[in-house]
Amino acid sequence: MPLAIETQxxxxxxxxxxxxxxxxxxxxxxxxxxFLGRNGAGKTTTIKLLLGLLQPDxxxxxxxxxxxxxxxxAAARRVGALLEAQGFYPNLGGRENLELCRxxxxxxxxxxxxxxxxxxxxxxxxxxxxxYSLGMRQRLGIARAMLGSPPILMLDEPxxxxxxxxxxxxxxxxxxxxxxxxxxxxVSSHLLGEIEQVATHxxxxxxxxxxxxxxxxxxxxxxxxxxxxxTDTPDxxxxxxxxxxxxxxxxxxxxxxxxxxxxxxxxxxxxxxHALCEAGLRVHALIxxxxxxxxxxxxxxxxAAPTLS
Numbered sequence: 001m002p003l004a005i006e007t008q009x010x011x012x013x014x015x016x017x018x019x020x021x022x023x024x025x026x027x028x029x030x031x032x033x034x035f036l037g038r039n040g041a042g043k044t045t046t047i048k049l050l051l052g053l054l055q056p057d058x059x060x061x062x063x064x065x066x067x068x069x070x071x072x073x074a075a076a077r078r079v080g081a082l083l084e085a086q087g088f089y090p091n092l093g094g095r096e097n098l099e100l101c102r103x104x105x106x107x108x109x110x111x112x113x114x115x116x117x118x119x120x121x122x123x124x125x126x127x128x129x130x131x132y133s134l135g136m137r138q139r140l141g142i143a144r145a146m147l148g149s150p151p152i153l154m155l156d157e158p159x160x161x162x163x164x165x166x167x168x169x170x171x172x173x174x175x176x177x178x179x180x181x182x183x184x185x186x187v188s189s190h191l192l193g194e195i196e197q198v199a200t201h202x203x204x205x206x207x208x209x210x211x212x213x214x215x216x217x218x219x220x221x222x223x224x225x226x227x228x229x230x231t232d233t234p235d236x237x238x239x240x241x242x243x244x245x246x247x248x249x250x251x252x253x254x255x256x257x258x259x260x261x262x263x264x265x266x267x268x269x270x271x272x273x274h275a276l277c278e279a280g281l282r283v284h285a286l287i288x289x290x291x292x293x294x295x296x297x298x299x300x301x302x303x304a305a306p307t308l309s
Contacts, residue, residue, distance in 0.1 A: 001028040004152050004184035005050060009059035012045055019045045021208035022059065027186055027201070029151075030178055034199030034216070035188040036297060042208040043188040044084070047156050051081055064151060080145030080183075081154045086137060090130035094121055094140050097129060098147065107148050115143040118180050119173070135166035139173070146181050153177070154186045159194060167194060174198045192297050204297055212297075225265040229255040230285040231276070237283075240275050244268070256289075 005027035012020040020042045027033045037043050048054040050061055052072050061068040063075040088097045098112035116122045119139040129137065138158050145153050158174070159167045175198050177185050189195050195202065196216070203213040212219065231237045234255045238248045246268065247258040259268040269288070276283050 004029045006062045010056055011058040012049055013057050018208050023210040029184050031184055031200045032198055033186045034195035034202040035186055037205035038190050041205045043205055044156055047154050052076055078150055079152045080150040082141040082145050083156050086141045088129045091128055093126045094129055095125035101144055101147055105148055111147050115146045119143045134161050135169055152184045156188045171197055225259050226289040227257045228287040232282050237281055
């Protein structure tokens with residue numbers, strides 16, 4: 001699959017601090033790429049490097065195949081961005097703010113109305129931005145990023161500060177954004193659960209290092225599967241699981257059995273269930289534990305940076 005964004009050995013220091021440590025991003029075209037990491041991991045610095053707002057100390061950046069350093073203006077035209085600082089004039093309406101940007105960019109007069117409709121703010125185009133909710137301001141920022149129909153959108157923490165309802169609205173909006181904007185979408189966030197519900201691909205950043213990257217479904221499929229077993233005789237169940245070569249641990253009243261990854265995990269689960277029944281054990285529940293992005297994140301982050309919890 002062609003790459004919308006690609007970096008090789010991308011590095012940036014601030015004094016003695018290594019903020020971005022030789023990362024190799026690969027963002028496929030028309031994907032929703034969840035760029036994950038705790039606050040301070042280097043996400044915003046990386047995005048500023050991709051946008052040409054900061055210069056790398058080492059490494060290369062390619063946007064739609066264009067080298068950002070050698071083709072800065074051409075590459076910049078391929079990207080629309082939402083950064084934390086929105087920079088709107090609060091006493092002007094949403095459309096008036098976009099009209100100023102439209103004129104600076106030399107775009108057709110229809111552009112503000114087009115992007116406002118795309119983010120479902122057409123009915124609020126004339127309202128003062130000061131009267132917008134935070135969620136509406138975030139959408140207005142995305143609308144500004146969509147001016148000129150750039151093929152790549154970079155959104156830095158678009159759910160920051162939103163209430164639960166606003167987060168849910170933004171989640172649904174992001175799912176549809178690649179189709180609405182005909183664009184690749186890179187979304188940075190520290191909210192793993194939200195990214196898991198919208199992203200097709202993820203990259204996990206820990207202390208400036210890219211510790212894991214790939215298609216989300218493939219990464220989850222490669223994770224170890226665990227079963228929670230509820231039974232009257234957990235010790236006997238543990239012995240049977242051990243006999244089948246499975247890892248076992250007790251967590252309170254539950255028995256957790258770790259059975260590997262992939263399609264073999266399904267076979268192992270069926271075999272264990274059959275063995276428990278054959279032994280006459282009363283099994284109240286056999287619950288596969290969901291492979292969550294949070295688990296994946298903590299496993300990867302622990303390998304690269306043991307100080308992360």
